[in-house]
Amino acid sequence: MSAVAFTGTSVMDIDAAKVRGAGSNVHFDKVSVAYGAHVVLHPLTLDIAPGEILAMIGPSGSGKTTALRAVAGFVRPASGRIRIGTTDVTDLPPYERGLGMVVQNYALFPHMRVEDNVAFGLRAQGAEKALIAERVKEALATVGMSAYATRYPRELSGGQQQRVAIARALAVRPRVLLLDEPLSALDAQIRRNMVEEIARLHRNLPGLTILYVTHDQTEALTLADKIAIMRDGSVCSHGPTAELYQRPPNRFTAEFLGRANLLPVTVSEAAGSKGFATARHGDAVLTGAGRNEKAGDKSLLCIRPQHLSLTADSEHTNRIVGTLKEVHWQGELTHLVLDVDGTPVRASATRLPIALPEAGAKVPLFFAPADTSLVPEDAGV
Numbered sequence: 001m002s003a004v005a006f007t008g009t010s011v012m013d014i015d016a017a018k019v020r021g022a023g024s025n026v027h028f029d030k031v032s033v034a035y036g037a038h039v040v041l042h043p044l045t046l047d048i049a050p051g052e053i054l055a056m057i058g059p060s061g062s063g064k065t066t067a068l069r070a071v072a073g074f075v076r077p078a079s080g081r082i083r084i085g086t087t088d089v090t091d092l093p094p095y096e097r098g099l100g101m102v103v104q105n106y107a108l109f110p111h112m113r114v115e116d117n118v119a120f121g122l123r124a125q126g127a128e129k130a131l132i133a134e135r136v137k138e139a140l141a142t143v144g145m146s147a148y149a150t151r152y153p154r155e156l157s158g159g160q161q162q163r164v165a166i167a168r169a170l171a172v173r174p175r176v177l178l179l180d181e182p183l184s185a186l187d188a189q190i191r192r193n194m195v196e197e198i199a200r201l202h203r204n205l206p207g208l209t210i211l212y213v214t215h216d217q218t219e220a221l222t223l224a225d226k227i228a229i230m231r232d233g234s235v236c237s238h239g240p241t242a243e244l245y246q247r248p249p250n251r252f253t254a255e256f257l258g259r260a261n262l263l264p265v266t267v268s269e270a271a272g273s274k275g276f277a278t279a280r281h282g283d284a285v286l287t288g289a290g291r292n293e294k295a296g297d298k299s300l301l302c303i304r305p306q307h308l309s310l311t312a313d314s315e316h317t318n319r320i321v322g323t324l325k326e327v328h329w330q331g332e333l334t335h336l337v338l339d340v341d342g343t344p345v346r347a348s349a350t351r352l353p354i355a356l357p358e359a360g361a362k363v364p365l366f367f368a369p370a371d372t373s374l375v376p377e378d379a380g381v
């Protein structure tokens with residue numbers, strides 16, 4: 001069996017350095033998966049660092065679950081290798097890979113009490129009774145479910161069942177935790193709480209590497225150190241969460257990760273030493289973070305709705321003018337839909353002028369160069 005290097009007596013007490021030593025990184029080395037003749041994962045090379053949370057997001061059918069199942073050992077790659085730490089696990093059965101896994105529908109054993117569900121993996125490994133009791137206690141404490149040890153799954157709410165499923169996955173002290181849409185079956189409020197709980201859990205288990213598959217970009221943005229965006233069986237972007245959000249490398253990423261306004265522009269000045277380029281949209285001269293664009297290139301200026309303001313402050317040196325089409329008040333935010341020379345533009349404002357302009361009015365919108373970036377026009381959809 002591959003080494004599980006958690007030390008100490010408590011699940012909460014993981015020695016992150018030792019886990020790193022044993023290697024809890026996940027490495028996809030040109031991994032492809034096909035069902036019959038249908039290739040659903042094109043050769044994928046990707047690293048998940050020890051202790052990192054990598055969120056894999058993308059549209060339905062893009063190959064996220066397939067990639068996760070390849071790590072778990074439930075699908076066999078057509079080509080390529082998968083390593084966990086220094087171990088090549090490609091040919092190992094799932095139970096020898098040192099993993100914990102939680103899926104969308106909890107998959108608890110209905111006829112077993114909570115404590116027996118949590119003990120299941122350890123019993124399967126033939127662990128000593130005393131050790132099982134200790135680990136079950138710790139794992140349930142970790143997810144705040146100690147008081148429910150003798151209940152049956154049917155006596156728990158969905159959120160509680162999912163906590164038990166996480167405790168079951170943690171009880172075997174995995175090197176890597178695989179979470180496949182773990183919150184999708186829960187309603188919105190509980191989902192928000194669970195996202196915070198998973199973040200807390202990871203702070204307490206800093207050496208645990210997590211591969212988190214979701215279609216929910218808010219979960220990904222909240223939890224992940226890095227995000228990989230899947231599209232048609234390939235990773236179309238991969239990087240630190242904030243960087244992908246703030247400087248999306250392609251249109252698909254910009255639009256998949258939150259709302260994005262993409263204004264067509266022509267580059268007038270390439271990015272200088274500070275990384276800002278200048279571009280024109282009609283008469284407007286706009287500044288934003290650039291990549292490798294050259295003067296004359298067609299590009300898109302990505303501006304998130306919350307960065308557009310109806311009132312200028314000193315940083316808002318960019319200005320565009322739109323025709324107001326719709327206003328949607330939503331309590332905390334007011335969403336405005338405008339037309340800027342044929343491009344629909346959304347603005348989400350927390351503060352509005354006292355006299356809100358009416359539909360049809362020409363409205364200036366201000367934004368800061370630091371909040372905007374150029375995205376290649378030809379990449380993505």
Ligand SMILES: Nc1ncnc2c1ncn2[C@@H]1O[C@H](COP(=O)(O)OP(=O)(O)OP(=O)(O)O)[C@@H](O)[C@H]1O
Nearest residue numbers: 035040058059060061062063064065066067215230
């Ligand atoms: N067992 C299978 N047999 C044949 N095709 C499959 C099988 N499992 C998945 N596929 C196909 O592989 C592709 C990728 O599926 P996968 O479940 O990895 O996507 P996903 O990104 O996780 O989607 P979702 O968000 O809907 O779960 C899809 O086209 C799917 O129909």
